[in-house]
Amino acid sequence: MLVVYVPVPGSSARACRYGSPGVALIQFASMTDHDSRRKQPEAESYSHHFRSFVDHFNRGEYRACVEPLEAIWFIERDDFHKGLIRLVVALHQMRLGLDSGPRFLLATARALLRPYHPRHNGLDLVALDAFIARQQARLDGADDALPFFIRLEHAGDDS
Secondary structure (H helix, E strand, O other): OEEEEEEOOOOOHHHOOOOOOOOEEEEEOOOOOOOOOOOOOOHHHHHHHHHHHHHHHHOOOHHHHHHHHHHHHHHHOOHHHHHHHHHHHHHHHHHOOOOHHHHHHHHHHHHHHHHHOOEEOOEEHHHHHHHHHHHHHHHOOOOOOOOOEEEEEEOOOOO
16 A cells, blocks of 8 residues: 655645644555446556556646546546546646636536546545645635645555
């Protein structure tokens, strides 16, 4: 299982501690945890791209998350992966200090991911939705009271 704390835009990596108040938990389960709505691309290719996305996300490399997610989206053409793409682009833009683009992207990411609740492809979408809502609140001016980190866990047999 891979557990990494990731600074949310505008935070310091030094402030991150396990158990910090308000840390959002997002769990990536085994890639065998599939939802019937998802078409099956080659499992090895999907797993590689999805793991690459998780690794980039855990390093806070939001822009680098787009390429592996798009590789999956070009095969699947589904709203789940489109929502994840919009989320990472929004986080990247927030890091750059942008405001209106991330507002739109976060809102549409939530809308695209909502039909897949509570879990899809091993991802806890309820926790992810709560994280996105906090980022939207941050853009609306609620700053210091919000958590600065998101915790991703990827549990699976793919190395």
